[in-house]
Amino acid sequence: DAKTTQPPSMDCAEGRAANLPCNHSTISGNEYVYWYRQIHSQGPQYIIHGLKNNETNEMASLIITEDRKSSTLILPHATLRDTAVYYCIIGYNKLIFGAGTRLAVHP
Amino acid sequence: DARVTQTPRHKVTEMGQEVTMRCQPILGHNTVFWYRQTMMQGLELLAYFRNRAPLDDSGMPKDRFSAEMPDATLATLKIQPSEPRDSAVYFCASGLAGYQPQHFGDGTRLSIL
Numbered sequence: 001d002a003k004t005t006q007p008p009s010m011d012c013a014e015g016r017a018a019n020l021p022c023n024h025s026t027i028s029g030n031e032y033v034y035w036y037r038q039i040h041s042q043g044p045q046y047i048i049h050g051l052k053n054n055e056t057n058e059m060a061s062l063i064i065t066e067d068r069k070s071s072t073l074i075l076p077h078a079t080l081r082d083t084a085v086y087y088c089i090i091g092y093n094k095l096i097f098g099a100g101t102r103l104a105v106h107p
Numbered sequence: 108d109a110r111v112t113q114t115p116r117h118k119v120t121e122m123g124q125e126v127t128m129r130c131q132p133i134l135g136h137n138t139v140f141w142y143r144q145t146m147m148q149g150l151e152l153l154a155y156f157r158n159r160a161p162l163d164d165s166g167m168p169k170d171r172f173s174a175e176m177p178d179a180t181l182a183t184l185k186i187q188p189s190e191p192r193d194s195a196v197y198f199c200a201s202g203l204a205g206y207q208p209q210h211f212g213d214g215t216r217l218s219i220l
Contacts, residue, residue, distance in 0.1 A: 043211035
């Protein structure tokens with residue numbers, strides 16, 4: 001079973017920041033937080049991952065709370081092409097996907 | 108950019124037929140994963156290999172499914188005999204051992220009539 005909790009759906013206006021929350025209260029010491037997204041029927045696309053420090057790359061930022069029990073994925077300037085299902089996963093090597101958050105970016 | 112390549116992209120066949128799906132992992136990646144996605148069950152991990160050896164196939168129906176890595180550049184997933192309930196999108200992903208992220212192919216969309 002997936003070990004994360006995410007809202008089933010969210011909306012965001014184009015050009016605004018999208019903040020996607022994830023709870024993972026049972027995370028263990030060596031487990032990382034990974035974010036993937038899936039656009040329509042394509043394969044899941046890796047976005048970002050982290051252990052305990054905040055991370056940023058060209059796609060997004062990942063904010064992990066100090067106790068590591070929750071995290072937030074931030075898309076700083078959402079576009080229509082960011083409409084997708086976003087998966088938050090905790091693990092090491094073997095990843096178990098949950099239902100994710102369906103993000104709709106609207107004009 | 109390096110990509111995971113899956114073939115065929117689409118497959119339609121009748122129940123009872125053997126189905127073989129192929130995956131070429133990203134060069135240098137030593138871990139290969141097979142997933143299945145359906146509307147009802149979402150993305151399920153079927154099996155994964157490291158350095159061509161199976162590490163975990165607990166998610167795979169053993170009686171009809173088999174997964175192999177004949178060499179480091181090819182992973183196969185076979186279903187024999189196929190059944191309508193096997194209709195799904197099958198994804199392959201590859202990565203390096205440890206915490207490095209997996210990268211997915213575009214999937215094989217399988218329909219069993």
